[in-house]
Amino acid sequence: MSAELERIDPASIPYRTLYTGAKIPAIGFGTFGSDRFTATEIAEAVFGAAEIGYRHFDCAAVYGNEKEIGVSLQKIMSSGVQREELWVTSKLWNNKHAEEDVIPACRQTLQDLKLEYLDLYLVHWPFPNHHGPGADVNSRDPLAVPYIHENYIKTWRQMEKLVELGLARHIGTSNMTIPKIKLLLRDAKIKPAANEMELHPHFQQPDFFKFCIDNQIAPIGFAPIGSPTRPDRDRMPDDTVDIEDPVIIKIANKLNVHPAVICVKWAVQRGQIPIPFSVHAAKYWSNLKAATTEPLTEEEMREIACIDKNNRLIKGQVFLWQGAKDWQDLWDQDGEITS
């Protein structure tokens, strides 16, 4: 641990209560390095983050670093942190949606992370459409298909089995839309406990956010800072930059912190669970600290509510199917599932 960074008492970090009664830390640590960091660098950051007080880690098989993170998790637990004090999420990748693949994929993740169970296992995308790591924005899986609810439910039944087997304590969704999640709520035996979705000041998804809260599905917010160093494949000329927004900068100047910290602070206070990423100790420390210090004023919260630009950054073009118009088809813009 960097000598100058004060440890933040994990007990001081707010938490959210899921519908099962389980408590999840209200801020987590992202582990997708946007193709910029090695698995070892990210795993070292996971260890450093636990040392300064993080207890919640957002992993995924497709990030290609679960084996290395597993070594860090072991070290964290050997240093005296109990398994029950940690919250570890992982995700089923798109090429493992087939009924026979779900349980083995979860077992592989558990083996890599060196854990006996996950706190939360998510279906990473609601499509079985695959792409290799670092795929170009124009590359397409020739077998890609639109959302097929019948198939998603087959995958979900296997996710439910993971809970029955004790391999995952909770299951959830990611990159969903309201109409898709409504169908899932209608047909699930085990309801999703959380939905991981893009959430930052310029992309607040107010309707979907409210839908999740109203239905006791915890919204986990990815790209909480607006993913300023995301891969080129996820950049479009019209994208806006949260940390350059005058409102965010004004509040950051007042509190004498980086604008990124305001994005994280706002997220925790609004009620989503942000999972900011950085391998740099001073940055991940300031993000965690933001969750424990004096809240933003009501006026500041209102000001940030007004800067939503509906600017989705992670558009998901690489998951499009033959015949789809454009990336908006992935997100059911008109309230109906696009087929």
Ligand SMILES: NC(=O)c1ccc[n+]([C@@H]2O[C@H](COP(=O)([O-])OP(=O)(O)OC[C@H]3O[C@@H](n4cnc5c(N)ncnc54)[C@H](OP(=O)(O)O)[C@@H]3O)[C@@H](O)[C@H]2O)c1
């Ligand atoms: N479910 C999904 O489909 C999905 C999709 C995307 C992401 N995720 C998850 O969400 C996590 C976070 O998303 P993300 O990494 O794309 O975006 P992000 O957390 O919004 O942004 C990360 C960037 O913000 C910078 N940063 C972080 N804290 C900072 C601070 N205090 N001061 C200044 N700069 C700071 C980092 O800079 P440096 O790198 O220079 O430190 C890094 O470039 C991922 O790691 C992953 O776990 C999930």
